Amino acid sequence: MTGGETGFAAVSGIEKNRRTLLAYAPVASSDWSVGVVIPEHELFADIKTLNHTVLGIGAAGFAILFFSVGDVSDKGVPAALFMAVTKTLMKGIAERGLTPSQVLSRVNAELCQNNDSAMFVTLACGVLDISTGELQYSNAGHNPPVLIKKDKPPEMLPMPPGLVLGAMEDAVFKTNSIDLKTGDRLVLYTDGVTEAMDENKNLFSENRLLEIISGMKAPDPELMVKDIMNAVEAHASGMPQSDDITVMALYYKKK
């Protein structure tokens, strides 16, 4: 979470979609690229509307990519502050070369201190070794990311069990690992996607997400997040949504 997170606002070519008030920010190197879609107020920190999404990408020497997507319970200023604290902790702790589950354990221990308001964060994070394609990842009560192996149908990444961050000091986290090959992709998201509601309160659902991703031709992660957002928006058909929607797509393209 070194370069990318603070780099979002400075990334050239951020495209504002006036209809959705969302911003797209592509981040890339020669071996990988990431597309993200995050609520606009994430970028232009307005304290009144600060959303509750935690999201970070960073590259250390372009050899290791650390990424996370999370969601803070509740809304408003206290939730925004909790989010800011979580981001700062993630950034500081992830830079120490720990496994994803070690990062989550330490962040959790910090968040549990004096957390009288019982806020919590769901978070999925991963560390990708760019040179080998090994992806280590861990889970704190978050929605399972979608894994798209090249030329295969998308599937939910099997997540290790893990409690949300900030709920219990002695919560245990585990690290899973898979090998990514050239052309493999990963989509992380918040429950604002799968729980987006239409006028009859039908949820967008995991199945619909898999369906949309299944139908995608272009591997470009920026296009992927846009396609997902458009599908969610079409489902919501203008209904006000109670949750923020964040999507991050990662494309591994090392030869």
Next chain:
Amino acid sequence: MDCQVNKSGSAMVIRVSGRLDAVTAQDFEKQCTEILNGGENNLVVDLSGVEYISSAGLRSFLVVGKKLKAANGTLSLSGLQGMVREVFEMSGFATLFPEYPSVEEAIEAAG
């Protein structure tokens, strides 16, 4: 969201129905807190009538659970189904509270 509260044995049974979201979770938390303040510390929450729970809804369980823990009480669950079960399992909250197949078994376990 609607809560029906009944005393049964040594447990207070709260039957929740409807949606536990950012708006209604506060109300649920308030009702539980009032029960705790009345001296009860064995709560059985029946979720079979809940169709949707958001993260704010989960948070109210954490708040009540923490208060009960401090009072050496218990919060037991029954009736987890569908989307509600998925949310409790995905978030890890299912590991925080004992769950029983029925309200009756939860009451019995409360003693």
